[in-house]
Amino acid sequence: MTKNIVILGAGTAGTMMSNHLRRALDKDWKITIIDQRTEHHYQPGYLFVPFGVYGPEDIVKPIEKFIPDGVNLKLGAIDKIYPEKDKVVMVSGEEFDYDILIVATGTDIAPEETEGMMGPHWQKDVFDFYTLEGSSALAKKFRDWEGGKLVINIVEMPIKCPVAPLEFAFLANAFFEQKGMRDKVDIVFATPMSGAFTKPKATEKLDYLLNEKNIEIVPDFNVMAVDGEAKTIMDYGGKEVSYDVLVTVPTNKGSDLMERSRIGDELNYIPTDRATLQTKVKENIFAIGDATNIPASKAGSVAHFEGEVLLENVLNYIQGKDLKEGFDGHANCFIETGHGKALLIDFNYTHEPVSGTFPFPGVGPLNLLKESRMNHMGKMAFKWIYWNMLITGRHLPFVTTKMQEAGKNFD
């Protein structure tokens, strides 16, 4: 008898899972993947658009190109998940019954969550770079900007790709240096965290780099409101920071679908077991990538490492075996620092990023937590890896699902 797996979301995680599952399951299993978009975006590329490094042609490809043969791609908006009926209902009224559901609906920015953020100043003086529209508008702004105060602000954690705002600050520094106008631009990094990043050892290194690049850090800043006319952001504690150009990383939220289905947390993330990736909603619902509430970074590398664990656990579930507590929170992120250099960090739930070598202990060629040209080449090569290997669910050479401890300088 035919059985059904339904995957919600054909972004990085969902597309990857459709490839994994089609290879692993026989034809008795029908696989359906649902998304309302027709384009697949290489989201790590958004960061480079404001500085003219990438254009839309580097970032946008048709969504169906990466869905394997034998998987049914359904384009359309999802209305609700009915866990008690094992059913997904579309806005159009069409219904999909499932034996196993995989939620991969990701996360998106919600600028409307902050008072005063949206308004006539949106994409005029206030920009995001987490959408192609936002980063393209910013590219246009920077092309003939004569300088002033550039404020980069994270509204609240968690956010997708927690290193991206820092990379943005570093790239802006290099961009205005290359334009010969760095002396006309003040760069300020206002963050709700106590320092540059979420983990102490990396923060020490990154705080140092911010100082070195003359980027002012305003820590413990929790935005309450934006005053678009006065060009000021205010925090709950009463502090104010003025700007000429505000680059905001707005509140991130999961899909409204979770709220409609009453299965999300207060930010619409789906409660999920951090080691097995089974949701706490029902045993036949799994989740992957940015859509979950697990305490790991919301990043493509994390989705990739989760993918191999989730595949194994879906197969375990089908065979009635115990699920494996296989996911360790592994993340692996390049941090662009400008002028053709980058840092690399590698960490998991229990080990914060430290210095060392990657992927071969003691050899490299990549350096952890240290600026190098080789790391930058790794970041640039990642675009090819993403389109050709990552989303099609190929194992990346030399990179293990569980974080390696060898070659790292732990205390």
Place this chain on the structure above:
Amino acid sequence: MEKTIGNKTVNVSEDGYLIDLNEWDKDVATAIAQEEGITLADDHWKVIEYLQNQHKNDVPLTIRSVGKSGVVDIKGFYALFPEGPLKKASRISGIPKPVSCI
């Protein structure tokens, strides 16, 4: 490491957060609050109780989730525990330093 807070010796992390919530009591909370320059009143205790319950149920805490709890709104949370409300309130509540940041 061990630290004497008020008239009790407790185990704390490098940042001064209690390691074991069982070592927490109201005197410890009052003493930590004093270090933070806060005098605890009824509204503080309500927040502390809420934070401890959330922690016991393994629910990760954020300023936003506290603000939506119905116990206190975000502005009120800042008024009770000025500057870093979640960090300060967590320390006073005897629960680990918040890891909202990932």
